[in-house]
Amino acid sequence: MNMMLNLNLRGMVSNQNGEAKTTSYAVAEAFGKRHSDVLRSIKNMKCSQKFRERNFAFTLENKQIGNTKRNTGFYHMTERGFMFLVMGFNGEKADAIKESFIDAFEWMANQLTQMFQSKWxxxxxxxxxxxxxxxxxxxxxxxxxxxxxxxxxxxxxxxxxxxxxxxxxxxxxx
Missing domain, CATH: 1.20.5 (Single alpha-helices involved in coiled-coils or other helix-helix interfaces)
Structure with a gap:
């Protein structure tokens, strides 16, 4: 996989309260999809309510769109949520991006582990x-x-x- 793509995906995975997470925006950007299509995919997933609550957090933000500010929604998601969502994305490019995202989650988890071990x-x-x-x-x-x-x-x-x-x-x- 291209090293630059891997580094860019690392930037899309962040530390949120000691847990590696990404957003629906990052998924849309990485896979070249419209954000609204990613939101629809998340809403249409056939997973349990318990899984959804643990792995997807809907967030509203006040965003400038053109000349007006509007509340727009997006999802924060765990690695498990990401994996569940993108399992339905297919093709060679999608598979390469999935692999890079998984590497990015692993990298962030290692960073968090090292930080914890150092503090410990x-x-x-x-x-x-x-x-x-x-x-x-x-x-x-x-x-x-x-x-x-x-x-x-x-x-x-x-x-x-x-x-x-x-x-x-x-x-x-x-």
Missing amino acids: ARYQQRVGYRDKRKQEVSCSARDMNAWKHEKHALDSEIFELENGFQPQLTDYQV
Whole structure:
């Protein structure tokens, strides 16, 4: 498959809340179809309501069409939704585009996995460091509390010992 087509399709698959998704606009563009035809294909799919709800999200957007703004609708879809939709598209070109789209979804899924793994590793490192420091500080606090109770007695004993090192001068009268 052409590398440029593959890169362009990667741009049509995006990260939405940690999940790889595309749109009905992207499908229409990639397959050279009118967007209204893609919308009709989605509406006419014979899939369960549960599958439709999990894999297709209808969205309205305020879009400039000519001199007027109109609400137009499009679908966000998961990889499974995309696969179900385009299974009905046929021909050599359609098959090549399907393959590239699948590669683009896989690439985005890998990007999301790498991002998650990187964040997870950083999280684990920071949690480990925090727990270690908490233990160190906790030990230090216990040591400070024990020191508070020992300090006075030690200072008194040291003072007495220091006084014992000083020679005692007796009073001599001349």
